[in-house]
Amino acid sequence: MRCGHEIREAVIRRQVSAEEVTRAALASIEALEPTLHAYLCLLAERALKHARVLDQRIAAGDDPGPLAGVPVAVKDIFCVAGEVTTAGSKILANFRPPYSATAVERLEAAGAIIIGKTNMDEFAMGSSCENSAFGETRNPWDPSRVPGGSSGGSASTVGAGSVPIALGTDTGGSIREPASFCNIVGLKPTYGRVSRYGMIAFASSLDQAGPMTGCVRDAAITLGAIAGHDPRDATSVDEPVPDFCAGLRTDLNGIRIGIVPEFEEHIAQSDPDMAALYRRAYEDLRALGAQLVEVHLPHVRYGLATYYLIAPAECSSNLARYDGVRYGLRVETDKDVYTMFEQTRAAGFGPEVKRRIILGTYALSAGYYDAYYLRAQKVRTLIKRDFDDAFTQCDVIASPAVSCPAFALGAKTADPVAMYLMDYFTIPMSLAGVPALSVPAGYVRDLPVGLQLTGPAFAEAGVLGVAYAYEQATGHAQSRRPAVMAAAHR
C-alpha cells in the first residue's frame, strides 16, 4: 500500500474508491494476521460503511478532509463507541465504551477509515507486545522477533504495509521503540498536544497519543488531524496547531542539531554496531547542511529510575477502577465485596501490570512518598531543565531511539529490568514532555533501526522538518523490504 497522502489524492480524484482501498487493506490484514497477529479486532463492517459514505460525499463534490479514505488502525487503548476496547487486558475483554476517544473522533472527522484495533502490551505496560493478554504480535521483518511495544500491533501492521497509518500511544517509548523495530516513523507529540480523552490511562502525566506511519509526511498530516485543545481533557494545551506539512524541508541549512555525549557513551557500550549506525546518521544530517553541536543532558541517566517510580505510582491509582463493580471482568464470589475485588483483579491483570501496581502502591505509601515519588518528581524537573538548557544551544536533538534492533520473542520476558532498559533513550523525552520522533535510519544485522529526533515543547514542526529532510535524502525505509508484507508492496 502506498503512503496515506497518496491514497487520499487518488481517492479525492476518484482514481480509486475509499471502499476499494478499505477492502484492500482488510484483505491484506486478513492475509497477514496468521503470521503477525497485529489486531485484536477488525472493524470491517464499520469501516466499509464509513468508506461508502465517504465515496458518496466525494461524488457529491465534498472534500472529506486530509485523511479522506485513508485506512487507519488504532491501538486498542483508544475507545471506539460501541466496539470492544480491551487495552490488551482480560479485565476489559468484554468492555464496550459508549463513547469514542477524541483522537479517534478527530481522525474520522479528517476522513480516515478506522479499520481495526491493534494489539498492545496490557495497559501499555511493556516494550515487546508480549504482555498482551491475547497473544503476542510479531515483527514483519522477522516473525521470530518482537515488534516492540507497547504499540506493537500498530507498528507491525504499518511496517508490513497493510495500512499506511496507525495510532499509538507513548508513555516512555511505546510509539518510538516499536517504530524503530518495524522500520516506520513514530512520533510522540508534546505532552498536552493531543487529547487523552477516551484513551485508557496508564500513567496520566506521561501518556500521549501519536501517529505511526510509513512516511514522515503522513505523520505530519495525522498529527495535524488529531492535535489541538480538547475541553474534555484539562491537560490538553490550548496552543495553536500549525500546518505541520508546511515545515517539511529537504535541506537542513541553518539547523543546529544537538548530539548528547551521555547517550553516545551508553550506545557505544551497549552495541558498537548501533553506535556506528548512529554516527553515520549524524554525518548524513551534517551533509544536509545541519550544524552538529554537543549538548549535555546530565540527568538523563536517572531517567529510567525516575520513570519507574512515577509511571507505576500513577498506574496503581489509574487501574484501581477495574474492580468488577461497574464493567469488565467480575469474578463472582460468595464472600464479601473486597474478596470480589481481589479475585477479579487477580484473574484480570497480567503479571507485569500486577508488578507495576505493587511498585506504585509502595512508592506512594505513607513514609515512602517523600523518598520515592516526591524525589522522582524533583528529578523529573531536573531532566526537564536539562532539555530546556540544551534547546538554548540547538534546534533538534539527534540520538539513538533504541539500544538494539528487534529482539527475539521471549528473549527478555524473564528479566523485567532488561525489558525496562529498552526505553533508556526514549524515557527522558517522556519525562520532559517534549516531542520526539523515530525515523528509519538503516539496518543493523539486517534489522531496521530508528533515529530519534527530539525538539522543544510544541516544536513538532521542526522535528518533522528535520525527519523529512533525512528521510528524503537517505530513503532507508524504501531500500529494503520486510519479510512479511502486504501484497500491494510486492
Add this chain to the structure above:
Amino acid sequence: MTRVLGAAQAVAYEPVIGLEVHVELATESKMFCGCRNRFGAEPNTLVCPVCLGLPGSLPVVNRRAVELVCKTGLALGCSIAHVSKFDRKNYFYPDMPKNYQISQYDMPLATGGAVTLPSGKRIRLTRIHLEEDTGKNIHGGGAMAAASATLVDYNRAGVPLMEIVSQPDLTSPDEAGEYLAALKAVLSYLGVSDVKMHEGSLRCDANVSLRPVGTQDVGTKIEIKNMNSFRSVVRALQYEIQRQTDVLRAGERVVQETRTWDEERGLTYATRSKEQAHDYRYFPDPDLVPLHLDDEIVAAWRAELPELPLAKRDRFLAAYGLSRYEADLLTGERTTAEFFEAVVAHCGEPKAAANWLLGDVRRALDKHGLTLDATRMRPEHLATLICQVRDGVVSGRAAKEVCEILVRDGRHPAEVVAERNLAQVSDRVAIEALVGEVIAANPESVAAYRTGKAKAFEFLVGQAMKASRGRANVELVRTALRARLG
C-alpha cells in the same frame, strides 16, 4: 501540679471538640463532568462516563464549585490560595467509581478564618477544601458483608463537596450545635448549598478528646461519624464525653479509633481502630492542572458577597427594636430574614411581623410540613393581615385561622376573611346580645366573679369569644361584661 493516681476520680475533665463539615454545593452540574447535580432522581440517571469512572474518561474542574468554596472562605474570613491543586485519595470502596476520590490534600482553596457563635466566640477554621462526593450503597439488608445484595446509585458520585474543618476550639456539645447553626446560616445566606442534613447535603463528623480542666493537655482523639442532624451531633458528643470520662475515671486509657453514632440506641460504637486506618496514598491528580486564582477574581467574588447573618442580626437589633432572641431567630436563615424585611416594608410593623413569623407562621409551616421557601404565602399577604389586626378588621384569634390558610394555600387574607365571615364584630348591639347570652349560660361563673374571683371574668370573656368563633372585638366584650356585671 501533681496528681496521685488514686485520686483520679476527683479529676474533672473538659472536652476538646473539632468538627469536619461536608457540604454538597448547589451547582447546576457535578464537580468534574456535565451531569446534573440534583437530589432525589431515579437511581443512576444522572451519570456519564466521567462520573462513572469509565476507562479513558477525564475530569474537568467545575469553576462554579471553586467560586462557591472561595465565597464561603471569604465570608468566613479565610485566605484564598492563589495556587491550589487537586489530589487523589486512594482507597477501595464500591460506591467510588474510580476507587480514588479527587480531593485536596496539602493545598486547599481556603485556609484560616473562623465561624463566630452568637455569643461572639470565634471558632477558628483550619481549612476549606473542595472534593467530589461518592455514590451511595443501598444494602439488601444488614451490614454490607452480610447483605444478600448491594446496589449502588452513582447519581451522587461526583457531586461537588466542600469540607470545612474547624480547629478544636469547641468546648461543649451545645457549642458544637451553635457552631453548626451559625455555619449553616452563613452557607444558606451565600446560597452555596441546600444545607439539608436529612438529605445529606450537610454532613458532620466530630473529633472529641478530654483533658483535665484547666490544662492544655492533648487527649486521645476519637472521631465520631454517622450523625444525621444537629441534635444527633449534640447527643453523640454528650454520650461520647460521658463514655470517655467513665473510661478515664476507671483508670483506663481512651483508645484512638473511629466510632459510629447509633441514633436509635443513643450510643457510639467502635468501627475502625488506628491500626486499621487507611493509607490514602495521596498524590497530585495528574489529570488536572494546578488551579490559579488571581486577585481580581477573588476581589470580584468578595464584592458579590451578601450581608451575612451576624451583620444582619446587628442591623435588625438597631433598626427594628427587636429582642436579641428575635433577631437571632429571624436572621438564622436568609429566606426568613428576607421575608421579614419584605413584610415590614409593606406594613411598617416590625414587632408584629417578628411575632407572626416566629409564632403562628412557624407553627402553620410545621403543621403542613412546609418551609418558608415552599409556602405560597407572599410577604404582602402577611403584612395585610398584620394591618387588619392593627386596624381591628379581624380579631387576633380569627387572624390565627386566616394565617394558617395563608401559609397552606397562599391566598389573599381579605378573600379568606370575607369567605369565612371572619371579619371582627364591633357592633355594640351584637356584642351586648352576646354578653347577655354568656351571662345567662354561666350563672356559677357570674357568682364566682361577684365573690371576687378575677379568673372567672377571663373565663366569661373566653366563652364570649368562643361563642362568636373569635370574631367578637375582645375589648368591646370586656367593656360590655364589666358594665353588665357591675
